[in-house]
Every structure is written in structure tokens, then in C-alpha cells.
Amino acid sequence: MTVVDIGxxxxxxxxxxxxxxxxxxxxxxxxxERSIVGATLRALVQLLIVGLLLGFVIDDGRPLWLSWIWVxxxxxxxxxxxxRRAPELPHVFAVGLAANVVSVSVxxxxxxxxxxxxxxxxxxxxxxxxxxxxxxxxxxxxxRRLTEAVAENRDDIEARLALGHSPARAVRPTLRATLRLAxxxxxxxxxxxxxxxxxGAMTGLILxxxxxxxxVLVQAALLFLILGAAAISVSVIGLIGSxxxxxxxxxxxxxxxxxxx
Amino acid sequence: xxxTLFRFKNVTLAGRLFDLTLTIDAQCxxxxxxxxxxxxxxxxxxxxxxxxxxxxxxEFRGAPLAKRLPRQHRRDVALVFQQPLVFAGTVxxxxxxxxxxxxxxxxxxxxxxxxxxxxxxxxxxxxxxxxRVAVARALGTDPTVLLLDEATSALDEDSSAVIEQGARTxxxxxxxxxxxxHDAAQIARLADKVLHIAGGRVAQ
Numbered sequence: 001m002t003v004v005d006i007g008x009x010x011x012x013x014x015x016x017x018x019x020x021x022x023x024x025x026x027x028x029x030x031x032x033e034r035s036i037v038g039a040t041l042r043a044l045v046q047l048l049i050v051g052l053l054l055g056f057v058i059d060d061g062r063p064l065w066l067s068w069i070w071v072x073x074x075x076x077x078x079x080x081x082x083x084r085r086a087p088e089l090p091h092v093f094a095v096g097l098a099a100n101v102v103s104v105s106v107x108x109x110x111x112x113x114x115x116x117x118x119x120x121x122x123x124x125x126x127x128x129x130x131x132x133x134x135x136x137x138x139x140x141x142x143x144r145r146l147t148e149a150v151a152e153n154r155d156d157i158e159a160r161l162a163l164g165h166s167p168a169r170a171v172r173p174t175l176r177a178t179l180r181l182a183x184x185x186x187x188x189x190x191x192x193x194x195x196x197x198x199x200g201a202m203t204g205l206i207l208x209x210x211x212x213x214x215x216v217l218v219q220a221a222l223l224f225l226i227l228g229a230a231a232i233s234v235s236v237i238g239l240i241g242s243x244x245x246x247x248x249x250x251x252x253x254x255x256x257x258x259x260x261x
Numbered sequence: 262x263x264x265t266l267f268r269f270k271n272v273t274l275a276g277r278l279f280d281l282t283l284t285i286d287a288q289c290x291x292x293x294x295x296x297x298x299x300x301x302x303x304x305x306x307x308x309x310x311x312x313x314x315x316x317x318x319x320e321f322r323g324a325p326l327a328k329r330l331p332r333q334h335r336r337d338v339a340l341v342f343q344q345p346l347v348f349a350g351t352v353x354x355x356x357x358x359x360x361x362x363x364x365x366x367x368x369x370x371x372x373x374x375x376x377x378x379x380x381x382x383x384x385x386x387x388x389x390x391x392x393r394v395a396v397a398r399a400l401g402t403d404p405t406v407l408l409l410d411e412a413t414s415a416l417d418e419d420s421s422a423v424i425e426q427g428a429r430t431x432x433x434x435x436x437x438x439x440x441x442x443h444d445a446a447q448i449a450r451l452a453d454k455v456l457h458i459a460g461g462r463v464a465q
Binding site for chain 1: 342
């Protein structure tokens with residue numbers, strides 16, 4: 001087995017492509033040189049810090065609770081990202097946090113409860129990280145689409161409320177369409193996986209010297225977890241998030257009315 | 262003595278109604294008229310509980326409207342919107358949204374539609390037919406009050422006459438109708454009482 005270790009020399013050489021990007025930007029007058037340099041430096045610094053911290057957290061001698069703290073932190077950070085990217089959904093941080101907590105909890109319980117991976121810091125942190133990252137992206141799409149769809153279907157929802165339907169029942173047809181739309185990209189990603197780009201975990205394992213078939217098994221398990229977690233995440237966003245769009249006396253909140261007037 | 266159905270006291274609704282004070286009697290056909298943007302639709306939405314006032318108070322049959330359970334109140338005080346709106350599915354599906362056990366044929370007949378409409382795709386109906394489905398659907402909750410927001414504006418003369426007759430029969434059976442209309446001839450033909458709203462207030 002060949003373990004790939006590019007070292008700092010390899011990393012420096014890989015910057016050649018950044019130089020190519022800078023040259024192209026300058027040649028075409030795109031004005032992106034500062035952004036490219038900034039983004040490159042930021043990525044490098046962030047990854048080095050994360051690498052150092054991860055090295056400390058998941059080192060074989062460290063207690064597992066350090067990994068649990070890491071996972072808890074990324075779940076909270078993911079919720080704040082959902083809140084930042086979909087601020088129009090009421091109580092979005094709490095809803096995003098609930099979506100992440102439920103989806104990660106179920107994924108971690110299945111992964112380690114059924115022994116798909118052994119429970120160590122080295123497995124817990126990356127598995128929870130991949131699941132949270134994908135659940136977060138789906139939650140953002142779901143939260144944004146939910147508020148848009150409720151505004152678009154305001155007349156339909158109010159006509160149902162006017163018939164004496166509960167808010168949950170009145171919003172159900174709108175919610176169903178929203179959940180479908182939010183989940184489709186994830187399903188589509190699974191359908192085309194490996195045909196063009198190799199997914200991250202598999203690429204990393206192959207580069208690290210793992211047999212490609214073994215890498216595929218790990219990647220497939222992760223893909224299934226990610227799809228399940230995304231479905232859970234967007235369902236929580238839809239079911240809990242939609243409640244926040246109604247008042248206590250079962251009226252639809254006003255946001256769409258500002259668009260109407 | 263006539264029972265008061267709705268009593269509005271100094272009701273304000275941001276940008277639409279200002280210090281509105283009025284009473285609407287039960288068991289009669291009250292028609293609301295006034296220029297566009299006067300707040301007539303908002304008045305009906307307040308009556309149905311889809312809106313609550315920013316200031317002032319509304320009583321329904323002598324008790325605060327705010328104390329009523331919203332679902333129960335909305336089924337009792339049914340609203341037909343100005344824009345004909347049907348739900349996805351058949352006409353029968355639409356009626357079932359109001360009450361799955363209701364007699365669809367009977368409700369359709371009261372809105373001037375025959376039973377051949379039951380299995381038709383509601384989305385493919387004309388504007389007038391959709392509005393009649395909306396009226397039938399509103400009747401499906403077995404309300405005591407019917408709020409009609411320009412319910413016949415998209416209908417031809419014959420269909421309008423069916424809805425008008427249905428509203429009159431509804432009142433004669435002990436119900437109450439509050440009907441927003443721009444049609445002066447219709448108001449003259451139907452109204453037991455007329456309220457003229459202008460600029461968010463009752464016009465003198």
C-alpha cells in the first residue's frame with residue numbers, strides 16, 4: 001500500500017495552479033487577484049488550524065469526550081450558518097439547531113450503534129462532520145424554499161385556514177412540494193456519484209493508500225447516511241419551521257403581505 | 262329584537278382600516294360597498310379571523326371574537342374570497358376539504374353546478390365555475406354566516422342569479438350573509454342593509 005504524503009514541498013508546488021488562476025484573472029482583466037490570494041490564504045490557514053486541532057482531538061490517546069465536544073460545536077456552528085443564510089424563517093437558529101441535532105443524532109446512532117464504523121474520535125468526527133455539512137446545506141435550501149413557497153401559496157393556505165383547517169393541515173400541500181424540491185439535489189447527487197467527480201471521502205482514502213473497493217464501501221455507507229440525514233434535516237425544518245410562520249391564533253404571519261403591498 | 266352579529270368598535274388595521282365602528286345584524290343580507298382599496302376585503306378577513314385588529318375590538322354575537330377558537334369560528338363564519346381559488350384535484354376533492362362526509366351533489370346544486378362536475382379537474386374549470394366551487398366548498402362547513410367577497414363578479418347573469426337566490430335562501434333559513442359588492446343593481450336587488458366603506462371608515 002502506497003501512502004501519499006505530499007509534504008510542504010508538494011503543497012507549495014500545488015500553488016502553481018493558483019498562480020495560473022491569478023495569471024488568467026490578470027490577463028482577462030477579471031480583477032479577482034486579491035480575492036484569489038485572500039481565499040487561498042484563508043483556506044490554508046483554516047485547514048492548518050483545523051488539522052492541528054483535529055490532531056489533538058482525535059489522537060488515539062485522547063478521551064472520546066473531546067470528539068463529542070467537537071461534534072457539538074460543528075452542529076451549533078452549522079445551525080448558525082443556517083440562521084445566517086435563511087434569516088427570513090422565524091426562529092431559524094432554533095429550528096436549524098433542531099434539524100442538525102436530530103439528523104446527526106440519528107446518523108451517529110445508526111453508524112456506531114450498528115457497528116458500521118468503530119466508535120473512535122477518528123471515525124466520529126469525520127462522519128459527523130460530513131453528515132452535518134450536508135444536512136446543513138439541505139436545511140438552508142429547505143428553510144429558504146419554505147418561506148418562498150408559503151409566500152407564493154399564501155392564497156391557497158389562507159383558503160384552507162378559512163375552511164377551519166389547522167395551520168399544519170393548511171400548509172401540508174405546500175410543505176410537501178418544498179420537501180421534495182429540497183431533497184432532489186441530494187438524490188440527484190447520489191444518482192451521478194462517481195461518474196464525473198469522485199466523492200471526498202473516497203478520494204481521500206484512495207490518496208491515503210486504501211484499496212479503491214474498500215474506499216467505495218466506506219463512501220457508499222457515507223452517502224446513504226448523508227441522504228438519510230438530509231431527509232431528516234429538511235423534514236424537521238419543514239415541520240417545525242412551518243409552525244413559526246403562523247401566529248398563536250392560527251393566522252399566517254405577515255411577511256408575504258409586505259411583498260403584496 | 263334583531264341580534265347583532267358583528268360589532269366593530271374603533272377597529273384599526275394597519276394601513277387599511279381606521280377607527281372603524283359599525284354593527285352587522287344577524288339573519289339578514291348585509292351588503293358592503295365602497296371604492297377599491299376602501300378596506301372591504303379586510304373587513305371580511307377580520308370577520309373570518311384571518312386578520313386581527315391592531316386596535317379596537319370586535320364582538321361576535323355579543324362576545325369578544327378574540328376568545329373564539331379560530332377553527333370553530335372559521336367553519337361557522339365561512340369566507341369566499343374575491344379571487345376564485347380551487348385546490349389541486351377534482352371538484353369532489355375540493356368539497357371534501359370542507360367536509361368529507363358532506364353531500365357533494367347538494368352543495369354543488371346550491372352553487373348552481375350539477376353533479377357532472379364532481380370528477381372534473383378543478384384547475385381546468387372557468388373562472389366562474391371555480392368561484393361556484395368555492396361557494397359550494399364554503400357551504401360545506403355548514404356555516405351560520407357566509408362572507409362573500411365579490412362572489413359573483415366573475416359569473417354570468419344566470420350563475421349570479423343562482424348564487425343570489427342561494428344567499429337569499431340561506432338567510433331565510435336563519436343564516437346571515439355579509440356580501441361585498443360593487444354592483445349597484447345587485448345591491449338594490451338583494452340588500453337588507455347596506456354599509457358604505459370609504460378610506461377605511463364607514464362613510465356617512
